[in-house]
Amino acid sequence: MKTGKKIEFDAGVLDDELRTALDLRQLYLENGFSRSRIGKFERYDLYREHKDFLVCENVISFSDTDGSLLALKPDVTLSIISGFDDSSSKAHKVYYDEDVFRVSGWTGRFKCCRQVGLECFGKVSGSDFPLVLNLAMESLARLDGQYVIALSDMNIALKALGLFCKTEAEKAQAAALAKSKNHAGLRSFIAGRAGNQNGRLDVLMSLFGLVSAPDSGCLDDVRRICSELNAVKEYDSFRRLFDDDRISGNAEHIQIDFSLLGDMSYYSGLYFNGFVGNSGEAVLSGGEYEKLLRKMGKKGKAIGFAVYLDRLGNLRRSAEKC
Template sequence: MVNQELYPKRMQQYHEKFERIIKTINKRFTTYGYKRIKTSAFEQYDLYSKVNSSTDQTEMMKVIDRTGEVLVLRPDVTIPITRELAQNFSRLPSELRYFYVQEVFRQTQDTNTSIESTQAGIEYFCESSPEADAEVIALACHTMKDLGFTDIKIEIGHAAFFSELVQGLPLSLQQINQLKTLIQAKNVVEIGPFLRQFQIDPEVMEAIERIPFLYGNIEDVVKRASKTLLTTNMEKTLDYLLKLHATLKTYGLEQYIIIDLGLINHMGYYSGVIFQGFVEKYGKPVLMGGRYDELGEKFGAVLPAIGFACEIESLVQVTEQREVSAAFPIDVKIVYEEEQLNFAITIANELRERNYTVLSFPIRKEKADLQKTVYEIRLQVGSFSLADQEQVIPFKDLKELLTLLVGLKGGA
């Protein structure tokens, strides 16, 4: 039986965490120069039928509009953003950085999985380079650190390595997908028997069987990969990953990085670097991303890009045992005597315009609020004060208060 008092509290805590995680992610994305955009909740079914992605068409939520056209509830954000850019540019005019926080809709066979989930992600439209890819992976890592995670692992692979190795093999698309699944699961027992069903060069077969073992730090992976049958493109891929890793080392993120050439393309449109992020005590990736330089060509444009997305519900779940209010304090709390209500409203409006988060309530309700705050403003008849954890400073009017806040914030 549901405890009627406990249930609303749990729901309140869940939604508070949900919103504060989004706020943290928004702030970090903005520090890297990304601008927030939105796409339509309904898209034409044909938009997704022409692009090979991870979304099975049977998983899409379909509706019929008043003209009889088939629409789908948005199952992916990257595709409509790329399509919209392609309608305006045939080639990339300059580097473009966008981020989004939107619902996506997919109906899977798992009845325990919600049809609706909230994704937060970025799309960086730019030419391929180790520097650009490293910046995006650094952003993903910094985002997880902002959320309080310490045990972070970013696994990095490259779509071209596997694609080059299986190119020209006598395998259907379905059989290649079966092989991908075996390699992704590192099922070394079944990879060999699966390949022996086909007429494949023994040297190539041996190279494919080695892929699940190409996992670990960059030096060891490159050393083991050099014993594998390498084409010129595969050698270029390894060289690219070496440069990428060197750049991530400059960011100070080396401890979080693992190279995994068995990380197979999980999105049909990825063509370069692919990566996924893990955090402590959670067995599934909390973020996934990669480079998709060829997606724009599906819409008649050249729009190279890299991006990643994370699911907010998963991040809430993995932070379930954490105290949100301790990690995400309110900026300012205003406590006032009834006679100072008008002044309290004036201060609150001004601070909110300056992007402070503000709570305001009369002194008689002070004990009801236990939320941690950075600054407390106390308005009593004939006495106004601003306090932080170290000092209490009197002020006489709004102008002086704003000067004090700027000084305290600047010295923090």
């Protein structure tokens, strides 16, 4: 690995966002991830084909001088994955620090946001999953001492919903109710279509009602629930994560919550959101996106996350008040 010449300067010249970005880049570099650099433009078709994967499907598009349609990048993962060669026998481990152009959910207008994150894809090994989750937690710890990572497993949640929902559209409606924690609505929606199924609906509701640190009591509850919902294989895979000391050692910062669900057509397996004190919204999100790889015709597994530096404004403002 090339090591650059060290430059000394006063850290005061860096604004908060840049300082945080450099801090995270250093963390990822030290953990074996190399920098991925991509341009600000991308083929518009990439986003048209995978619009459900985007945080927001609005894209700023324009014609290049040759007439081809381009877009200002609203996402980084799609660009990284579209360019990767899946014939390599290794896992690709990259990090990025890029501007993305998205519509703000609050103002409804486009804005440029700085996003730092990492991706691990290709021949991913079992130990890479706890590595990435741990780096997500370390990233949050560097943003604020008070942090929580909400963790779900989409394979478990979707297997459970699949027992009650006949079609993908029904599953999506049920997932939307679960995501908003509208438990009364979820129960009534499922009961109206599939009935109580000899008490199995109560078990499903206990899966989506569970919000807990991954202590032994919680994991026992999840195992019992999963065995009643025919999701033992999925549970065993999820459970292995907590055999890793980096994860079990940080259990007080983890909140297991199976109602946390990403887009069903792209994510499978682990899915997580990170929160820091006073941020008001998730400042980190990530998970396993093997289904995206398949949609792009690539082999292997994939897991990654993004840190939304533009969402740290609230945190900074409240720190200034103190």
